[in-house]
Amino acid sequence: MRVQDAVQAPTVTEEITMAHYLLAVHGPAEMDEFGTYGSEEKMEEAYAATDAFNEQLRADGYWVFAGGLQPAATATVVDGQSGTPVLTAGSYLDTKEVIGGFWVIDVPDLDVALEIAAKGSKACGGKVEVRPFAGLA
Numbered sequence: 001m002r003v004q005d006a007v008q009a010p011t012v013t014e015e016i017t018m019a020h021y022l023l024a025v026h027g028p029a030e031m032d033e034f035g036t037y038g039s040e041e042k043m044e045e046a047y048a049a050t051d052a053f054n055e056q057l058r059a060d061g062y063w064v065f066a067g068g069l070q071p072a073a074t075a076t077v078v079d080g081q082s083g084t085p086v087l088t089a090g091s092y093l094d095t096k097e098v099i100g101g102f103w104v105i106d107v108p109d110l111d112v113a114l115e116i117a118a119k120g121s122k123a124c125g126g127k128v129e130v131r132p133f134a135g136l137a
Contacts, residue, residue, distance in 0.1 A: 020064065020133040021113040023103040025126045029072055029096055037125065046125045053123035057105065062116060068101035100126065 027036050037043035057063040072091035079086040091098065103120060107113050110132070117128040 018106045018108055019110075019113075020104060020106050020136060021110075022129075022131045022133065023105060023113070023117050023120055024099045024129045024131070025101045025120070025124055026097050026129060027100045027126045029091075029098045031071070035100075042125075046123070049123040050120075053120055054103075056119075057103070057116070062105045062107050062112075064104040064106050066101070066103040069099060072098040 034040055034043045037046055054063070054066060057066075075089075075091045077088040077090070077092045079088070101124070103116075105113060105116060107116065110130075113130050113132075117130045121128040
């Protein structure tokens with residue numbers, strides 16, 4: 001019997017558990033007509049790089065969904081903890097930096113999420129915070 005005949009393929013398949021992460025893009029609350037990019041050309045380059053990044057996430061099977069957010073000034077805070085909800089115009093926090101957009105990804109582990117976040121940060125030109133979901137409903 002040859003050695004290669006004695007080698008059998010594994011009969012047990014290992015299930016890969018995937019985890020969801022939020023990749024939140026942080027940037028300044030105050031922006032000019034070109035966001036934080038300084039020029040229309042740089043803004044368009046970042047948009048194109050981000051589109052390519054998004055397509056790669058889809059191709060790799062990590063994409064859940066993503067989106068950019070309108071300025072924090074367009075937000076409304078709703079406090080419905082008591083009888084009548086209280087609505088407050090503007091962002092919940094008064095800060096110099098806000099979340100401008102995000103991705104939700106489904107990946108094998110934190111290491112992959114961090115690698116993806118680094119690529120997303122480069123593509124969009126902003127800092128990216130990585131947070132695991134505690135669970136999904």
